[in-house]
Amino acid sequence: MPASRIHLVRHGEVHNPDRVLYGRLPGFGLSDLGKQMALASATAWKDAGVDVRRIVASPLQRTQESAAPWSEAFGLDVALDERLIEPTNRYEGQPPGFTKRSLGRPAEWPWIANPFRPSWGEPYESIANRMLAAIATAWESVDDGDVVLVSHQLPIWMVHRRLAGEPLWHDPRKRRCDLSSITTVERVPATSSGRFTEVGYADPAQSLRATAIDEGAV
Helix, strand or coil: CCCCEEEEEECCCECCCCCCCCCCCCCCCECHHHHHHHHHHHHHHHHCCCCEEEEEECCCHHHHHHHHHHHHHHCCCEEECHHHCCCCECCCCCCCCHHHHHCCCHHHHHHHCCCCCCCCECCHHHHHHHHHHHHHHHHCCCCCCEEEEEECHHHHHHHHHHHHCCCCCCCHHHCCCCCCCEEEEEECCCCCCCCEEEEEEECCCHHHHHHCCCCCCC
8 A cells, every 4th residue: 555645744933033035045944933933843744643655855955854753653764755846936135025126227127027937946736746746755655654745835735736726836825835844645445547646734933923923035
């Protein structure tokens, strides 16, 4: 038998005092609050008796640090999968308001020419495809139990929208993918296509979010 469920876990709060778009830039690890969030997420699943058999994470620092309490809680090593990584983005390192600033920079107009693709970074279609491929691999990576995939907001949101049959383009301000949240998917029974469906969303770190800063996500 393959896995029972796949849990897509977003990383915790990032130490980002300048509030820049951090993307794939190195050196952006969790804040102290972010580490508490990651611990709250792992503890919630451990206390609930979820049978986690494998943990896989994006190679970026913030996801590795978010996977650490899961590793400790379930006694499992953390595997890496590049397909879980944050998308590329031309505005990495810039503070908020970058797309508006591009209006006054003719050289950057191609970056904002097509927000539905989007033209400033990795296409939404590409993100959704690689994430679903990573989920399919995770599903077959264990004989039973659940798999945890630690990733980033936009990749997880692309999975949500693809499985919901919604357009991939969206308003980033309306994503339902909070810090250290858990989006759960499973394979639809009796389908030869191997289609997945979303079956749950949990927010174990909600009580810690009052002072959290969630800026910098692609």
